[in-house]
Amino acid sequence: MTRPLRPLFVMLLTACLSSVWSAAWAQAHATQKTHKTRHTPSPTANASGDVGQLPPEVEAALQRAKVPREALHVVVLDTALNATARLSVSAQTPVNPASLMKLVTTTAALDLLGPAFVWRTPVYVEGVVRDGTLQGNVYLRGSGDPRLVVERLWLLLRRLQGLGIQKIQGDIVLDHSAFDMAPRDAGGFDGEPLRPYNAAPDALLLNFKSLLIQFVPDRSANVARVQVEPPLAGVQMPTSVPLSTEACNDYRTGLRADWTDPARVKFAGSYPASCGEKMWPVAYSAPTQFAARAVLGMWQQLGGQLVGQVRDGTVPTNLQPAFSAESAALSETIRDINKYSNNVMAQQVFLTLSQQQRGVGSLGASREVVLRWWRDRVGGEAPVLDNGSGLSRDERISAQSLGHLLQVAWNSPSMSELMSSLPITGLDGTLKRSKSQAVAHLKTGSLRDVAGVAGYVDTASGKRWVLVAILNHPNANAARPALDALIDWAAQQP
Structure with a gap:
C-alpha cells in the first residue's frame, strides 16, 4: 500500500504560521558571518551559578542589537543525564520561552500517549x-x-x-x-x-x-x-x-x-x-x-x-x-507542531492529555497532568503552563529546566521521534533560512519580545550537545545573530 500524501493545506498553512519567524530570521542574517575556531578553557562555576562566560562573538552580536547580556539565558549540556554544564549563563531564571514551550507539550505527549497514538x-x-x-x-x-x-x-x-x-x-x-x-x-x-x-x-x-x-x-x-x-x-x-x-x-x-x-x-x-x-x-x-x-x-x-x-x-x-x-500517528503530528511551530495543533495535543485521562479535556486539567508528569519524569523546577503552545504572555520556564527536559528526552524510548520533529538548521521548518554553519536540530521560539532556540547541536567529532538559548528583551528579534553565533560555538566544542 502506498503512503497517502501529506495534506496540502497543512503544508501551506504551517508554512504560513512560521512567517513571522522566517521574516525576522532573514533580516537578522542579512550579513554573512565568519567563524574562527578558538581555544575554550575548561568551564568554571561562579557564585551566581553560572558556568563559563558568553563567547566573544555572542557578546558582540548582542552589543550590535543593543541587547544587554543579562537578557540572554543559556545552557549547553552533554546529553547524559545530570551532566555538568559546559556553559550556563543566567540559566536558572524562569523566562517566557515562546514556542519553546511546545517541547514540554510534545515530549509529555510522546511519553504519556506514545508515538503511535491516533x-x-x-x-x-x-x-x-x-x-x-x-x-x-x-x-x-x-x-x-x-x-x-x-x-x-x-x-x-x-x-x-x-x-x-x-x-x-x-x-x-x-x-x-x-x-x-x-x-x-x-x-x-x-x-x-x-x-x-x-x-x-x-x-x-x-x-x-x-x-x-x-x-x-x-x-x-x-x-x-x-x-x-x-x-x-x-x-x-x-x-x-x-x-x-x-x-x-x-x-x-x-x-x-x-x-x-x-x-x-x-x-x-x-x-x-x-x-x-x-x-x-x-x-x-x-x-x-x-x-x-x-x-x-x-x-x-x-x-x-x-x-x-x-x-x-x-x-x-x-x-x-x-x-x-x-x-495520522502522534509522531507525525508533532513534526508539524515542532518544525512549523503550529500553535493550535500544540494546544489540541495539550488538551488531549487530560481528555485521555479524564474523559473531557480542559486547560486546567491538562496543566495538572503535565505538572504531575514533570515531577515524575523530569524533576527539578517545573514550568509555569498556560496552553502548552507558547502563544502566551504567562508561560515560564528556565533554560536550565528546559535543558534538563531535553536530556530526559534524549534518554527516553521516544528520542528519535522528538529529534526528527525538530527543524534542521538551514534545511527545513522554521530554521530553513538559518545561516548557521552547524548541523543542529532545534525548536525555535518567537514572540514580539522573545527569541530562542532549544535542541541538539552536533560537533565535527560526533559529539552532541543540548543547547537552550532564550532572549527576553524588546530587541530580542534583532539579536538572532547572537543565537546563530552560539549554535556555531557549541558545534566547535570538543
Whole structure:
C-alpha cells in the first residue's frame, strides 16, 4: 500500500504560521558571518551559578542589537543525564520561552500517549436508510484531532455516502463535548483575529478554522481567478479580482479584503500580476460558524442533500458509531507542531492529555497532568503552563529546566521521534533560512519580545550537545545573530 500524501493545506498553512519567524530570521542574517575556531578553557562555576562566560562573538552580536547580556539565558549540556554544564549563563531564571514551550507539550505527549497514538473521529448514523435517504440524524463527534483538514473531511463524508446515504432527512449534529473550552476572542492575543496561528482549539477542529484562498492570474481576462477551500455553505466569495501592474510586495493589503460580513467576503482592491500564483491562508472571521458551514458546504459539493440543518449537539447515549475517521500517528503530528511551530495543533495535543485521562479535556486539567508528569519524569523546577503552545504572555520556564527536559528526552524510548520533529538548521521548518554553519536540530521560539532556540547541536567529532538559548528583551528579534553565533560555538566544542 502506498503512503497517502501529506495534506496540502497543512503544508501551506504551517508554512504560513512560521512567517513571522522566517521574516525576522532573514533580516537578522542579512550579513554573512565568519567563524574562527578558538581555544575554550575548561568551564568554571561562579557564585551566581553560572558556568563559563558568553563567547566573544555572542557578546558582540548582542552589543550590535543593543541587547544587554543579562537578557540572554543559556545552557549547553552533554546529553547524559545530570551532566555538568559546559556553559550556563543566567540559566536558572524562569523566562517566557515562546514556542519553546511546545517541547514540554510534545515530549509529555510522546511519553504519556506514545508515538503511535491516533485520534479517532466517530460518525454515528441514527435511523434507517431507504432508497438513499436517511430517516434521521448524522452525528460527528470530535476527539481533538489536530489535523482534520479539508482532504480528510472530504474522505469522511465520502465514506458516509458509501453507507448508501445521499440525502439526510434530519440534521448533521456536531459534538464538541470532548473539550471544555470557554469562548475566546480570536484577536485577544495580538489584535490579529484573521491570523491562523490565533485559531482556538476545538474538539472538532476542522481545517484549523481557516480558509485557503488561491489567486491564479488570467492575463487574457486581466483578472486573478479566486479559488477557496473548503467550500463554506452560505458564504459568498469573489470568483475573481482585477489584476494590477504593481510590484508583488504586500499583495494582501492591496486586495483590500472586507471580512466584516462573514456571509459575504469582498475584495475592493486588486492583485499584482507579477505575484503569479499565491496561496493565502486566513482564519475565518466567524470561527464559531466555521465547522457547520464547512461540513454543509462539503456535503453539498459532494452532491449530498440535507433537509434539516448542521447544528451543535451531543451524541445520544448508547448510539454506536457507524465508523471512525483515524488521524495520522502522534509522531507525525508533532513534526508539524515542532518544525512549523503550529500553535493550535500544540494546544489540541495539550488538551488531549487530560481528555485521555479524564474523559473531557480542559486547560486546567491538562496543566495538572503535565505538572504531575514533570515531577515524575523530569524533576527539578517545573514550568509555569498556560496552553502548552507558547502563544502566551504567562508561560515560564528556565533554560536550565528546559535543558534538563531535553536530556530526559534524549534518554527516553521516544528520542528519535522528538529529534526528527525538530527543524534542521538551514534545511527545513522554521530554521530553513538559518545561516548557521552547524548541523543542529532545534525548536525555535518567537514572540514580539522573545527569541530562542532549544535542541541538539552536533560537533565535527560526533559529539552532541543540548543547547537552550532564550532572549527576553524588546530587541530580542534583532539579536538572532547572537543565537546563530552560539549554535556555531557549541558545534566547535570538543
